[in-house]
Amino acid sequence: MSSREAILGRVRAAIADTPAEPAPIPRAYRRSHLVPGRHAVELFAERVADYRATVTRTDPAGLPAAIAAALAERSVRRLALPDGFPTELLPPGSEWQWHREPLTVPELDRLDGAVTLAAVGIAVTGTIVLDAGPGQGRRALSLVPDYHLCIIRAEQIADDVPDALARLDPTRPLTFVSGPSATSDIELDRVEGVHGPRVLHVIIIEPEQQ
Amino acid sequence: MTNDRGVVWLDTPAFPEAARTALADTQLRANLKRATSTIRDKRLTVAAELDDWEQLRESAAAIKQHTARHLDRYLVQLEEAVTAAGGTVHWAADAAEANRIVTELVQATGESEVVKVKSMATQEIGLNEHLAEHGITAYETDLAELIVQLGDDRPSHILVPAIHKNRTEIRDLFRAEMGHWGQPAPEDLTDEPRELAEAARRHLRQKFLTAKVAVSGANFACADTGTVLVVESEGNGRMCLTLPETLITVMGIEKVLPTWSDLEVFLQLLPRSSTGERMNPYTSAWTGVTEGDGPSAFHLVLLDNGRTDTLADPVGRQTLGCIRCSACLNVCPVFERTGGHAYGSVYPGPIGAVLTPQLVGVEQAASLPFASTLCGACYDACPVKINIPEVLAHLRAKVVEAKDGHTVEGLAMKAAGKVLDSPRLLGAAQKAAALGGRALARDGKIGRLPGPLHGWTDTRDTPAPPAESFRTWWRKNREGGSS
Numbered sequence: 001m002s003s004r005e006a007i008l009g010r011v012r013a014a015i016a017d018t019p020a021e022p023a024p025i026p027r028a029y030r031r032s033h034l035v036p037g038r039h040a041v042e043l044f045a046e047r048v049a050d051y052r053a054t055v056t057r058t059d060p061a062g063l064p065a066a067i068a069a070a071l072a073e074r075s076v077r078r079l080a081l082p083d084g085f086p087t088e089l090l091p092p093g094s095e096w097q098w099h100r101e102p103l104t105v106p107e108l109d110r111l112d113g114a115v116t117l118a119a120v121g122i123a124v125t126g127t128i129v130l131d132a133g134p135g136q137g138r139r140a141l142s143l144v145p146d147y148h149l150c151i152i153r154a155e156q157i158a159d160d161v162p163d164a165l166a167r168l169d170p171t172r173p174l175t176f177v178s179g180p181s182a183t184s185d186i187e188l189d190r191v192e193g194v195h196g197p198r199v200l201h202v203i204i205i206e207p208e209q210q
Numbered sequence: 211m212t213n214d215r216g217v218v219w220l221d222t223p224a225f226p227e228a229a230r231t232a233l234a235d236t237q238l239r240a241n242l243k244r245a246t247s248t249i250r251d252k253r254l255t256v257a258a259e260l261d262d263w264e265q266l267r268e269s270a271a272a273i274k275q276h277t278a279r280h281l282d283r284y285l286v287q288l289e290e291a292v293t294a295a296g297g298t299v300h301w302a303a304d305a306a307e308a309n310r311i312v313t314e315l316v317q318a319t320g321e322s323e324v325v326k327v328k329s330m331a332t333q334e335i336g337l338n339e340h341l342a343e344h345g346i347t348a349y350e351t352d353l354a355e356l357i358v359q360l361g362d363d364r365p366s367h368i369l370v371p372a373i374h375k376n377r378t379e380i381r382d383l384f385r386a387e388m389g390h391w392g393q394p395a396p397e398d399l400t401d402e403p404r405e406l407a408e409a410a411r412r413h414l415r416q417k418f419l420t421a422k423v424a425v426s427g428a429n430f431a432c433a434d435t436g437t438v439l440v441v442e443s444e445g446n447g448r449m450c451l452t453l454p455e456t457l458i459t460v461m462g463i464e465k466v467l468p469t470w471s472d473l474e475v476f477l478q479l480l481p482r483s484s485t486g487e488r489m490n491p492y493t494s495a496w497t498g499v500t501e502g503d504g505p506s507a508f509h510l511v512l513l514d515n516g517r518t519d520t521l522a523d524p525v526g527r528q529t530l531g532c533i534r535c536s537a538c539l540n541v542c543p544v545f546e547r548t549g550g551h552a553y554g555s556v557y558p559g560p561i562g563a564v565l566t567p568q569l570v571g572v573e574q575a576a577s578l579p580f581a582s583t584l585c586g587a588c589y590d591a592c593p594v595k596i597n598i599p600e601v602l603a604h605l606r607a608k609v610v611e612a613k614d615g616h617t618v619e620g621l622a623m624k625a626a627g628k629v630l631d632s633p634r635l636l637g638a639a640q641k642a643a644a645l646g647g648r649a650l651a652r653d654g655k656i657g658r659l660p661g662p663l664h665g666w667t668d669t670r671d672t673p674a675p676p677a678e679s680f681r682t683w684w685r686k687n688r689e690g691g692s693s
Contacts, residue, residue: 003307008282011282025273139448172497173495178490181443181444186372186377186380196445
């Protein structure tokens with residue numbers, strides 16, 4: 001008998017005493033922990049910043065300048081640019097080198113950072129989710145370089161985890177990012193940047209106020 | 211190192227003896243107290259942010275219970291979904307089979323080095339040691355696991371395995387050992403956590419960039435979509451899960467969830483319960499293989515190794531709901547004082563005291579169900595509502611049964627049963643106890659008892675029995691008295 005059949009047989013024998021139809025699963029928890037009246041974008045910005053990430057809020061017209069300011073702040077010049085990234089969003093000027101795929105891992109390692117879009121944000125937890133869609137790149141792109149600048153549109157921000165999971169396609173490769181890489185393994189002192197990017201900068205694009 | 215079922219299990223010395231040694235280590239106690247109280251406070255703060263925490267726990271417990279009751283169905287569904295997405299599923303009945311499968315998969319790639327994401331399942335089966343016997347070096351890439359590996363030490367906590375070491379001990383270890391494994395530590399390395407983390411980053415970077423094979427565990431796997439998840443903080447997980455060509459994931463069969471949307475419960479409970487964060491820095495989710503992104507070969511090894519035996523026990527099966535958050539460790543008064551090593555088990559603390567005896571067999575880990583005060587703090591902290599005190603008491607009964615009542619406790623209970631059955635014997639015994647007890651007592655307390663009873667009195671005082679029993683008092687004052 002194969003181990004597959006053996007294990008499945010043991011499982012069936014082990015649960016033989018249980019009722020065929022178990023009690024329904026209670027789902028009394030909240031779909032969202034956003035306090036009524038609280039704006040999801042406000043909370044998202046606050047919670048992302050709580051992880052010692054930098055957060056900038058801008059409107060579409062201000063985006064290129066916001067990107068330029070973010071990169072200048074950290075003197076980041078050589079950046080990976082994912083396929084499908086809308087180049088019209090990028091700041092003009094020759095201070096920056098945009099490196100496009102295909103890039104090898106050692107090439108990525110020599111870059112200063114990466115600029116990506118995102119798939120979904122989660123306000124209550126301050127999380128951004130990348131699903132390798134256009135403008136987000138494969139998973140290595142936002143991982144190997146030490147700096148990650150992530151641009152997210154306000155309408156991509158879900159209130160809470162249940163809503164965010166419902167918006168995602170689980171069959172795509174997904175990365176949930178909540179702040180920069182961190183460890184608390186040494187006396188529980190939080191240290192940013194062990195193996196992933198040490199710096200996370202999130203730019204939120206909000207619709208222009210009329 | 212491993213018992214006959216293949217579970218890594220040290221049991222030398224047994225808990226009471228190991229605990230006595232640990233308790234004498236003041237440095238260890240200081241390190242532990244600081245760490246556990248810090249995580250406890252953080253956990254309470256972020257759990258309190260969710261006013262439906264109890265409802266989330268109820269749902270989590272019910273989802274796990276439901277999954278266990280249909281585990282055969284969900285495992286088959288998971289296998290189909292992973293296979294359809296381009297992965298390969300392997301079934302391992304025990305540790306030996308899982309180790310053999312992983313070793314052969316690595317050998318088939320022609321590689322002799324693997325990078326590893328911290329994983330309880332691979333620790334449980336002693337995978338690193340098994341790979342080493344076959345000439346394959348496994349590099350642990352989680353900072354704490356690296357500290358443990360460099361020190362030829364053992365993890366002492368599920369979440370923060372090097373919690374027993376302070377910064378100076380870690381600095382000394384990095385200076386002495388890193389050079390033997392790869393990039394040495396800088397000469398002038400101080401004990402600043404930031405510098406230590408930087409040394410680890412440099413030490414491991416070359417391994418990440420060149421490794422062709424990675425081995426991981428899994429926090430969850432969704433049966434409906436075949437999606438597997440790893441929850442982590444440092445990014446070492448992302449490195450291992452995406453850069454190599456081959457990914458081998460070893461997962462206990464209890465980690466399956468029915469659907470992708472069930473994660474909405476567990477992704478809220480796990481980070482808040484384990485590190486006290488609203489969300490952990492990184493969660494990776496993948497379904498089979500994706501062309502042009504991540505490994506081109508994915509193998510999922512489904513591990514039984516005693517889990518179906520646990521499933522067969524109506525009281526003990528709830529233990530399989532464990533999501534390895536380690537909240538129970540941080541609230542346990544026993545763990546806080548003895549540390550994880552005293553448990554002699556890959557799974558320390560309250561959850562280890564119930565899980566290990568079930569995985570290795572109660573008779574082989576007989577001291578662990580007693581490594582607890584039954585105070586219930588672990589039950590309150592558990593995000594999936596595992597009634598750990600109930601399982602502990604259940605396992606204690608099994609230990610006593612296994613010894614066939616030939617313990618002092620067993621004999622005393624048998625004698626007590628007889629006495630309590632007979633009013634005449636009870637009256638006589640109470641009179642004798644009052645006389646004997648008062649003869650032994652000093653200042654109303656009984657200190658040390660002679661003979662085999664000293665095991666009880668060594669660690670606690672017993673109040674002296676009253677001068678007369680309630681029955682005697684009643685007879686004197688009420689029966690035939692004024693009322």
